[in-house]
Amino acid sequence: MSTSAPLPAADADSVFRDPAFRRFWLARFSTTIAYQIFTVAVGWQMYDLTRDAFMLGMVGLVQFLPSVVLLLMSGHVADRFDRRRIVRACQALEALVACAMAVASLSGWVAREHIFVFVALIGALRAFETPTLQATLPSVVSPRQLPRAVALSSSAAQSAIIIGPAVGGFAYVAGPGVVYAISAVLFCMAAVLVSGLTLRQAAPRITTPVSLQTLFAGIAYIRSRPVLLGAISLDLFAVLLGGATALLPIYARDILHTGPWGLGLLRSSPAIGALAMALWLARHPLQRRVGRIMFGAVALFGAATMVFGLSHWLPLSMAALVVLGASDMISVVVRSTLVQLDTPDEMRGRVGAVNSVFIGASNQLGEFESGVTAALLGPVGAVLLGGLGTLLVVVLWVRLFPTLAGRDALHERPAVA
Template identity: 80%
Template sequence: MSTVAPLPADAPESVSRDPAFRHYWFARLCTTIGYQIFTVAVGWQMYDLTRDAFMLGMVGLVQFLPSIVLILMSGHVADRFDRRVIVRTCQGLEAVLAISMALASFTGWINRDYIFVFVALMGACRAFETPTLQALLPSVVTPKALPRAIALASSAAQTAIIIGPALGGFAYVAGPGVVYSIAGVLFAIAAVLVASLKLRQPAARLTAPVSIKTVFAGFTYIRSHPILLGAVSLDMFAVLLGGATALLPIYARDILHTGPWGLGLLRSSPAIGALVMALWLSRHPLNRRVGRVMFGAVALFGAATMVFGISQWLPLSMGALVVLGASDMISVVVRQTLVQLDTPDDMRGRVGAVNSVFIGASNQLGEFESGVTAAWLGPVGAVLLGGIGTILVVGAWMRLFPALASRDRLHEHVGVAR
């Protein structure tokens, strides 16, 4: 068990009542809801068109590849230009893409290849938006409030992940075009909120000329800090193996024998656990033994994945996913706080871009891995293998990164601008 420090009664309110943080929080809420319902529609529509688990895996791969191709450019742009402009531009483009998919669905010319094109373009936008939005947060709140702000910002994402899939699942009854239209409106609202965001302190700008050294600085910084390298790579490999979200349409239709509404509930279940945990951590931030707590949480993630894999009862499957989401949120908050606090402000974009690729690998590339293994072993075998692999990764990483395992406090090292 971790030791937590009591939070002063007015501390969370001092963050949540800050107008700038509210704008940031609601912008993140809207953009994440939009992306979640977009993802639900894409997954169900693709499976309706192909009935092929491998194609579901390919959707994840196509979403992930742009972040790999654009990683160096996106991080450099985030450190050199106004991060608010970058984020709102990406969200505006995402709104255009979602509306275009709605029109394609309404007119009936959507097919597998068009879906891949739109998903790739959406992935390119998010390759710039995600690291930039994360790097923007330290300019919205004070360094002291950052751990609680990260937990509250994560609660926005998890609230969206609860609302989004359920909304997408129920709206899909009216057709995928309706779902894509809702996503487009939400992306547009997020862009307006970011455009009106006022910063507490200006972000440090990268002024050095573009060079090989500055372009690869994010990789260099993470590689030279074993705690950061261990934290982000643990998440990548563990969730890559244990992620089963790409197979939820198969579980909903063929194993749990439910429909789009059931898929929405399954996709929302991890976020229910994650939201409860995020709110708890915003009131009771981890104070001691954060490294061991992170490893324990990832091991629990693997065990919950295995329970989900063998379940044939919808309530049990949802319960396993709730536990999975709660344990993952502990890992997310620890990792994101370490990345933000241990990184200088003028490097947060480049380090955040590298971190986003690790996150993308654990999600989109994990979906590809799940789709491929499901095609070979069946969905149950694929999920069980992934859960076992996650637990094995935890044991290996505790030996490979002893500094992370022995990390006591989040605030031991604070990045200084350079």
């Protein structure tokens, strides 16, 4: 893969005018909004049933574990078979899971054990869908368009994260069964969009027999690239410690004294900041000192987390979450672009699977950590401790990964298999 010069600002529009990329964008938007609506319903329903912060943390853990178990298999499958078929099948099965949750909720027999089973199934399906969908993007656009396409693709996810929780929160007034039914319809829409997706070039597939070497190739590749290892692990530990999303139902109900609509607004707030930053980066991509900018953004993420933890006023809490989302998006775009540009196409499925597990660990496992810490220290103490931990991670990672801290451009040198 060769390096490329920065694109002119007008190319951000040309990327979105591409019919194939628009279809990809809409597919990612649909599947993400479906998942966000599903998540809001699960969190509120679980807390309604148990009133237990630990159970909210367990939801994150149960969803995360399948991605670890399926790590090697999912990446290998993405590099061996048609990625569009894999994504489509996962989305169709996710629609079935959402339908099952709707039936269980409308029938009135759902319990926390049923929620755990359905969440585990969703986690297993997303372990295949997420890295495969990400690995498909470089085949939809040209290499020159990829940095902007990554930012625009992130804007699809963030737009869905803004709309999804709000829709889920307001729809929950009609009951969780209605929310799950909406989620199922959106998963089906995503599967239809992926079915008609055309590729600029076919992704190369591995044809060698399955072996330990091919299964662990993604892990070995990341370990051999300090920039990739540092960027991925920085996000892992920062969000693992600083993420407070699992505690939003507690903050909404017990600290900010609001209802499901307030929870929807809180969940949407990080995505508002993230969407604004993603659109800005699509028009004005980072060109210099990307390593230092990434570390600064993660430090701001930790500081915003602490402000949120201390707030008892809904507008201030939302403002802190907006800043948190914007700073996190800078890290996401830098990390995602580095992973795509520094990885050969025939390796992207396996590298993407490892990256997805790290992201899942920082989110789902972070939710478990927040739930456990909140059970011991209370929600405010848990969030403050997490924000402080994020700042400490930034200081430590600057020392451990000086190559990442000194990275100047996103595409400095070509990747080799």
